[in-house]
Amino acid sequence: MKNLKKLKGDASFRQFYRKKNKNLSSIIVFAKKEKLKNLIIYDAINKILRKNKILAPNLYKENYKKNYIEIEDFGNETIFEILKRNKNDKFHYFKRIIKILNQIQLIKDTKIKNFKKRNYKIPKYNTNILVKEANLFCDWYIKKKLSKKKREIFTKKFKKIVKKLAFNLQLKNNVFVHRDFHVSNLMLVGDKIGLIDSQDALIGNKAYDLASLIDDVRLKTSNSFKKKIFNFYLSKQSNLNTYKFKNDFEILSILRNLKIIGIFMRLAHRDNKKNYLKLIPYAWKLIDLRIHENELFLDLKNLLSKNLKRKL
Structure with missing residues (x-):
């Protein structure tokens, strides 16, 4: 079709096209693989967000049989691109983002009718999911770094450590978690900020989305700036146990970035998307930043240092 323009893709199996029709513009989301998640669940989560006054793309049309949905066009201005151009405005935008995060964490709706008129219930972010995600680090990164025998020993120890960390989380799984909440x-x-890429949302730990925002592998920020955002978030909370929250923030940040290293290796070797490899060194830096914060991480630190020759 003449009025369709292919857009740059992301890490998922989706393809995006901008559809122009006179003065109107919309986005076609095309997904043959994982289409339940990428089409039906994506729209269901967007409905929940909009119901709670959070800007998310509206559905214009669905053609599930032909593997696509047509949604509202939010344009091209990601906050990431804006911050790359205007470094001085960083704190201004982050304050606005924290306000959105606070709104998200107040969401009580966990069920909605999807466009197939069936109920969709947001699942819980349980320990099994958390452990399975962290194990992507072994499945893809360690697989390329260690011999088979060393890999088996490493993986066994790693899984034990990750389970222990997951069981040391203090807060309940009781808030809406976007799971990819970054700029x-x-x-x-x-003049508003809208949220995209919400199909992986779960009901989980209050610290998760803040960890993905502050310890974002794509956006390099100073340690002092990270602390500033963390403290700003805390200043907007009431009845939050800051010790428990900090504990969970550090655990989830480390587990998330180990998962991300695994995902980036998978994207490079399975999907031939090699541009993500350049982000791995900063993911290690973020792990390094948090791994010294708590003696809980001592076993993990020793395991990584010994096997990967990393001075953590």
Whole structure:
């Protein structure tokens, strides 16, 4: 079709096209693989967000049989791109983002009718999912770094450590978690900030989305800036046990970035998307930043240092 323009893709199996029709513009999301998640669940989560006054793409049309949905066009201005151009405005935008995060964490809706008129219930972010995700580090990164025998020993120890860390989380799984809450998924739409890429949302730990925002592998920020955002978030909370929250923030940040290293290796070797490899050194830096914060991480630190020759 003449009025369709292919857009740059992301790490998922989806393809995006901008559809122009006179003065109107929309986005076609095409997904043959994982289409339940990428089409039906994506729209269901967006409905929950919009119901709670959070800007998310509206559905215009669905053609599930032909593997696509047509949604509202939020343009091209991600907060990531804006911050790359205007470094001085960083704190201004992060304050606005924290306000959105607070709104998200107040969401009580966990069930909605999807466009197939069936109920969709947001699942819980349980320990099994958390451990399975962290194990992507072994499945893809360690697989390329260690011999088969060393890999088996490493994986066994790693899984034991990750389970222990997961069981040391203090807060309940009782808030809406976007799970990819960072500046590349936040867009400036007019004078508002909209949220995209929400199909992986679960009901989980209050510290998770803040960890993905502050310890974002795509956006390099100073340690003092990270602390500033963390403290700003805390200043907007009431009845939050800051010790428990900090404990969970550090655990989830480390587990998330280990998962991300695994995912980036998978994207490179399975899907031939090699541009993500350049982000791995900063993911290690973020792990290094948090791994010294708590004696809980001592076993993990020793395991990584010994096997990967990393001075953590």
